Amino acid sequence: MIGVSLKMYFGYQQTLDWATAIEKIASEHPAVKAGVAEVFILPSFPALESTASICADSAISFGAQNLAEADAGAYTGEVSGPFLAEVGCRYVEVGHAERRALFGETDQVVRAKTAAAFRAGLTPVLCIGELERTDPDSAAALCIRDIEDALSDADFSNRGPAPLLVAYEPQWAIGAPAPAEPAYIADVCQKIRGYLESRTEFVGRVIYGGSAGVGLITALGTTVDGLFLGRFAHDPEAVRKILDEVGELSV
Numbered sequence: 001m002i003g004v005s006l007k008m009y010f011g012y013q014q015t016l017d018w019a020t021a022i023e024k025i026a027s028e029h030p031a032v033k034a035g036v037a038e039v040f041i042l043p044s045f046p047a048l049e050s051t052a053s054i055c056a057d058s059a060i061s062f063g064a065q066n067l068a069e070a071d072a073g074a075y076t077g078e079v080s081g082p083f084l085a086e087v088g089c090r091y092v093e094v095g096h097a098e099r100r101a102l103f104g105e106t107d108q109v110v111r112a113k114t115a116a117a118f119r120a121g122l123t124p125v126l127c128i129g130e131l132e133r134t135d136p137d138s139a140a141a142l143c144i145r146d147i148e149d150a151l152s153d154a155d156f157s158n159r160g161p162a163p164l165l166v167a168y169e170p171q172w173a174i175g176a177p178a179p180a181e182p183a184y185i186a187d188v189c190q191k192i193r194g195y196l197e198s199r200t201e202f203v204g205r206v207i208y209g210g211s212a213g214v215g216l217i218t219a220l221g222t223t224v225d226g227l228f229l230g231r232f233a234h235d236p237e238a239v240r241k242i243l244d245e246v247g248e249l250s251v
């Protein structure tokens, strides 16, 4: 699973040019064709409808970087889960460290947005990760506590197991020159995966984000379910190389 959030780096046309390039690379890539790699992209809201056209009948999926807690109503400037689903989003990011640090999103907000995502039939890309570098046991314990908390308002009663994507993003590795060390990532992600497997209400997978780029998935192997890329996916050729790595891992 290779996901990319564009955050707010690109303009509108730049986003569409990039999405077109990624769609072409992914849909022609042997790893995607063979079903061993999946790709999703998360552009800014105003580019979603055009991204839907680019991704129509394609192997790649798309989603949004945020959603409202409520499904409809007097919430100026917000975008609801049902709206995103109607546009064709499959994924929506919830709880990113930048939303928490820059926009005051609390645990309560993350709980409400996670519940809203599930209500709309969207797969939450639930971002969790420790603020400061620590040991893998402590990091995993904190992540599992945050996942449990984020899921605590979700209603799973009316459907079969819902898909959930956990993005493990140590906050100290976001926007850094390099990712966390592969052994550290692998240890934390294996523990998160063990927790996800113990829950039956959802089917959870864990991907790593935080300065991830070319070479990392080869180092991590199958200890993670994929990568959540930021800056290092701005060059579409980097995404192609990462898909090459995924293909090589599956051999």
Ligand SMILES: O=C[C@H](O)COP(=O)(O)O
Pocket (backbone or CB within 6 Å): 005, 169, 173, 174, 175, 176, 209, 210, 211, 212, 228, 229, 230, 231, 232
């Ligand atoms: O959403 C993506 C992550 O926050 C990682 O971003 P980054 O690779 O630019 O550090």
